[in-house]
Amino acid sequence: MLAHRRTILLGAAALPLPALAQAWPHRPIRLIVPYAPGGGTDVFARALAEGLRPLLGQPVLVENRAGASGIVGSEMVARAEADGQVFLVDTGSHALNPYVMPSLPYNTQRDFTAVSLLSRFPILLAASGQAPFSDVAGLVAAARAAPGTIGFGTSDAAISYAGNLFTRLAGIRMEEVTYRGAAPMLNDLIAGHLPTSWNSTVAALPHLQSGRIRALGVTTTARTPLLPDVPTLAEAGVAGYDFAGWYGMLAPANLPPPIAARMAEATAQALREPAIRQRLLGIGVDLQPLGPDEFRTFLHQEDTRWAQAARDGLITRAQ
Known part of the structure; x- marks a missing residue:
């Protein structure tokens, strides 16, 4: 103490x-x-x-x-x-x-x-607009085809847990890329230097609205009213996923x-x-x-x- x-x-x-x-x-x-x-x-x-x-x-x-x-x-x-x-x-x-x-x-x-x-x-799994996949199934398939080659950005311990829980439950291997904050991570996601990232909806929403990044799924068991068309990760095929920030x-x-x-x-x-x-x-x-x-x-x-x-x-x- x-x-x-x-x-x-x-x-x-x-x-x-x-x-x-x-x-x-x-x-x-x-x-x-x-x-x-x-x-x-x-x-x-x-x-x-x-x-x-x-x-x-x-x-x-x-x-x-x-x-x-x-x-x-x-x-x-x-x-x-x-x-x-x-x-x-x-x-x-x-x-x-x-x-x-x-x-x-x-x-x-x-x-x-x-x-x-x-x-x-909810935490949001997002992808760069330049990534070759547009949904969770596509990401999982790409990660299984090339284990350890697709990165996911994180900015704190809880966000890191969200990303690593996803890879564990999906049975895939991805490379975690850590950042000092959400803003620099999102900058790399928008620029295409980072294929995926985990963010709060607070940080990600403006970039989703502009179309510069894609929403793949949310971590909670219910969809967020803010993004009603974005599935939960459990709905997208990652059984048992449930996490909130x-x-x-x-x-x-x-x-x-x-x-x-x-x-x-x-x-x-x-x-x-x-x-x-x-x-x-x-x-x-x-x-x-x-x-x-x-x-x-x-x-x-x-x-x-x-x-x-x-x-x-x-x-x-x-x-």
Whole structure:
């Protein structure tokens, strides 16, 4: 666990917790996105920041701190003052990283405060417009004809799991190509340098609408209303495939509960704001946020899930 940190600024230390929450925030708030600009997490965080500004009465700034599958930005938040000025907006990779990375400079269970589960969403298997296949069956046939020669792009641990689960269940061998974020991965997909990739619908939708990439399938058991003509991977012939991504907000450990609760309430209110809600629904997210207690339970469930997957050999630890 990280070294003990102060949890409340000295000037506010004498305030009772309810009064502290009412006084918060007293400075600009920073949302740390641990991935490159332009990806799904970044798009979501910037829309959320726009909705939070008038509710909190302070600037809400989005900072991209990309690197090491989200670890660089996450460590920054884990080591920050727990005063309600710095929050992490991350994906399901936050819960998965302990089981795929050789070591982490923080403990995902002890060094963060759960604030809000922001959204769940399907992951999309997409292909370059220049790829010689246009559906899952064509991709599987091509991969079986030339094992290990077709690449699939990933940008974080959860996306990597989605891609590797596909190859395992389809019984094929493909080459994983890792990126620091969804935006550079999509650039290579559009340019034809990468034949396939796994993305959030948030990141991929603009490029699907322009026809620059193709949607092959979604990872959830039900089709997304955003792309009703795109089959689920199970429908496309990959039996048993079921996986969803998520966005969540966390803070440093020991954030005072009233501040976590107020931030969660403001987040839920921002996501109900019609213009922001319509924008996010229009890019494929499921806006059913959970508060601190429910999100904490969800994170424990995720940790249990990945621990079992590791024991079952379904995920591989990086070297």
